[in-house]
Amino acid sequence: xxxxxxxxxxxxxxxxxxxxxxxxxxxxxxxxxxxxxxxxxxxxxxxxxxxxxxxxxxxxxxxxxxxxxxxxxxxxxxxxxxxxxxxxxxxxxxxxxxxxxxxxxxxxxxxxxxxxxxxxxxxxxxxxxxxxxxxxxxxxxxxxxxxxxxxxxxxxxxxxxxxxxxxxxxxxxxxxxxxxxxxxxxxxxxxxxxxxxxxxxxxxxxxxxxxxxxxxxxxxxxxxxxxxxxxxxxxxxxxxxxxxxxxxxxxxxxxxx
Amino acid sequence: xxxxxxxxxxxxxxxxxxxxxxxxxxxxxxxxxxxxxxxxxxxxxxxxxxxxxxxxxxxxxxxxxxxxxxxxxxxxxxxxxxxxxxxxxxxxxxxxxxxxxxxxxxxxxxxxxxxxxxxxxxxxxxxxxxxxxxxxxxxxxxxxxxxxxxxxxxxxxxxxxxxxxxxxxxxxxxxxxxxxxxxxxxxxxxxxxxxxxxxxxxxxxxxxxxxxxxxxxxxxxxxxxxxxxxxxxxxxxxxxxxxxxxxxxxxxxxxxxxxxxxxxxxxxxxxxxxxxxxxxxxxxxxxxxxxxxxxxxxx
Numbered sequence: 001x002x003x004x005x006x007x008x009x010x011x012x013x014x015x016x017x018x019x020x021x022x023x024x025x026x027x028x029x030x031x032x033x034x035x036x037x038x039x040x041x042x043x044x045x046x047x048x049x050x051x052x053x054x055x056x057x058x059x060x061x062x063x064x065x066x067x068x069x070x071x072x073x074x075x076x077x078x079x080x081x082x083x084x085x086x087x088x089x090x091x092x093x094x095x096x097x098x099x100x101x102x103x104x105x106x107x108x109x110x111x112x113x114x115x116x117x118x119x120x121x122x123x124x125x126x127x128x129x130x131x132x133x134x135x136x137x138x139x140x141x142x143x144x145x146x147x148x149x150x151x152x153x154x155x156x157x158x159x160x161x162x163x164x165x166x167x168x169x170x171x172x173x174x175x176x177x178x179x180x181x182x183x184x185x186x187x188x189x190x191x192x193x194x195x196x197x198x199x200x201x202x203x204x205x206x207x208x209x210x211x212x213x214x215x216x217x218x219x220x221x222x223x224x225x226x227x228x229x230x231x232x233x234x235x236x237x238x239x240x241x242x243x244x245x246x247x248x249x250x251x252x253x254x255x256x257x
Numbered sequence: 258x259x260x261x262x263x264x265x266x267x268x269x270x271x272x273x274x275x276x277x278x279x280x281x282x283x284x285x286x287x288x289x290x291x292x293x294x295x296x297x298x299x300x301x302x303x304x305x306x307x308x309x310x311x312x313x314x315x316x317x318x319x320x321x322x323x324x325x326x327x328x329x330x331x332x333x334x335x336x337x338x339x340x341x342x343x344x345x346x347x348x349x350x351x352x353x354x355x356x357x358x359x360x361x362x363x364x365x366x367x368x369x370x371x372x373x374x375x376x377x378x379x380x381x382x383x384x385x386x387x388x389x390x391x392x393x394x395x396x397x398x399x400x401x402x403x404x405x406x407x408x409x410x411x412x413x414x415x416x417x418x419x420x421x422x423x424x425x426x427x428x429x430x431x432x433x434x435x436x437x438x439x440x441x442x443x444x445x446x447x448x449x450x451x452x453x454x455x456x457x458x459x460x461x462x463x464x465x466x467x468x469x470x471x472x473x474x475x476x477x478x479x480x481x482x483x484x485x486x487x488x489x490x491x492x493x494x495x496x497x498x499x500x501x502x503x504x505x506x507x508x509x510x511x512x513x514x515x516x517x518x519x520x521x522x523x524x525x526x527x528x529x530x531x532x533x534x535x536x537x538x539x540x541x542x543x544x545x546x547x548x549x550x551x552x553x554x555x556x
Contacts, residue, residue, distance in 0.1 A: 122331070125315075126313075126329075150357050
C-alpha cells in the first residue's frame with residue numbers, strides 16, 4: 001500500500017511542478033474521491049488546484065450530497081461543468097461522448113487548464129490499460145494512441161503541441177487497492193457502494209446508464225471480502241463499456257475520461 | 258499482502274508474448290468471466306476470431322493486424338506476491354513502446370519460439386531490458402507443440418539458446434521452461450504432454466526466480482506524513498544514492514535545480530549538521546537557508 005501511495009504522490013507532485021494550470025476531475029465515485037485524498041497527502045492537507053465536477057443534472061442525490069460535504073470539509077475549489085442531455089438514447093458514444101466530454105471541453109477552454117488529473121485505472125478496461133501516466137491530447141482532444149510518447153523510469157516528456165495533458169496517478173491501482181486505501185484512511189465515500197435490498201453499485205456513473213449488481217456488502221470489509229471472491233468485472237454495470245467493445249476506444253479517442 | 262513485483266515479457270514479434278500473458282490471465286482467473294465473454298463478443302463483431310492475446314491487445318488496430326502496438330499491464334496474484342506483468346510490442350519499429358514498459362521491471366520473461374529460435378530482435382530486447390534495469394530473467398521456450406512436445410527437441414533448443422545467451426549475461430542457473438502458450442501447457446498446471454520435464458511450470462519458475470522487487474535508488478522521498486514542517490518543496494528528483502552537501506538537485510514541485518545548503522540529521526534531537534544524507538535515514542535539508550522538509554528514504 002505504501003508503495004502505491006508513494007508512486008501516486010510522486011506523480012501528483014511532478015504534475016504540480018510541470019504544469020501551469022492543473023485541475024482534478026471528480027465524478028462522485030470511489031476512485032476520484034481516493035484521488036482527492038491522495039492530493040491532500042501530496043500537498044499537506046490541501047488540494048491546491050480546482051476540482052472539476054461534470055453535472056448532467058441526472059446524477060444520484062447521494063453524489064450531490066457527497067460533493068457538498070467534501071467541498072466544505074476539505075475546502076475544495078469546486079468547478080461545475082453543466083452538461084445537457086440531448087438524447088433519450090442510452091448509448092456510449094452519443095450520450096457520454098456528447099454530454100460529458102463537450103461540457104468538459106468548454107470549461108477547460110474557458111479556464112485554460114493545461115493538465116487534467118484523472119482517476120482511471122489499468123484493471124478497469126483493456127483500453128485504459130494502454131494509457132501512459134502523462135498522456136497528451138491534441139487541439140481536437142484526440143488521443144493519438146498509435147503514437148504515444150515514451151515514458152522511461154518515470155521521466156516525463158511534455159508534448160509542446162498538445163492542447164493539454166491527461167495525468168493518471170492511479171493507473172497502477174486495482175479496485176481492491178482503492179477500497180483498502182479508503183478503509184485504512186477513513187475516507188468519506190458515496191453510500192451507493194453499499195448494499196441496499198440486496199444490491200449495490202460497484203462503479204458509478206449517472207442515474208441513467210449505471211446498473212446495480214447483486215451484493216450483500218454493507219461495509220467496506222464486506223466489499224473487500226466480496227472482491228476477493230468475485231468473478232464479475234467492476235464495470236459490468238456500465239453501458240459505455242458494452243456494445244461493440246470499440247465504444248470505449250472511440251470515446252477515449254474523442255476525449256472521454 | 259506481499260510485495261508487488263513488475264515483470265516484463267520480452268522477445269521477438271509473433272513468438273507468443275501476448276498469448277502467453279493472455280493465457281496466464283485466463284488460467285489464474287485474473288480476467289473476470291463477463292469481461293472475457295465481452296471481449297469474445299467484441300472480437301466477433303469486429304469480424305475476427307478470438308485469441309488469447311486479445312486479453313491484452315485491446316485496440317481494434319491491434320486485433321486486426323494481429324500484433325501488439327503498445328505496452329499493457331496486468332496485476333496477477335501468485336502465492337503471497339503480486340506480479341505486475343508488462344506486455345510489450347515485439348516489432349522493430351515499436352522499441353519506444355517496448356522501453357516504456359520495460360523500464361519499470363527488474364525481472365523479465367524472455368519468450369523464444371522453439372522453431373524460429375533466437376533472432377536479432379530477441380537479443381535487442383534482452384540488451385535493452387538489461388540496460389533499463391532488468392536483473393533477473395526466465396526463458397520461456399514457447400510453442401513446444403510445434404515440435405510435438407519432444408524432450409529431445411527441447412534439450413537441443415536449451416543447449417543452443419543458453420550458449421547463445423551466455424554472452425548477453427544470462428546466467429547458467431537461469432530457468433528454461435517449455436511452454437505451449439496457445440494450448441496453455443505448463444503455464445500454471447503441470448502438463449501431461451510434457452511428463453518427461455522435471456523442471457517447474459512457468460508459474461513456479463516465476464515464484465522461484467522472482468522473489469523480491471529490486472528497488473532502484475533513483476529518488477529521495479520526503480516523508481508524506483510530516484506536518485510539523487510547512488514544506489513548499491517536497492521531493493528531490495533523480496539525484497544519487499546519497500544526497501551530498503553543496504550538490505545540485507531538482508526539487509519538486511518547484512522544479513528548479515537547487516543547491517543543497519545544509520543537511521541535518523533528525524535521528525538526534527540536536528539537529529546535527531551533516532555532509533551527506535543517506536537513503537536509510539531521516540534528515541532535514543535546507544536550500545538557500547530555507548528548510549524544505551524531512552527526507553525519509555529512497556524509493
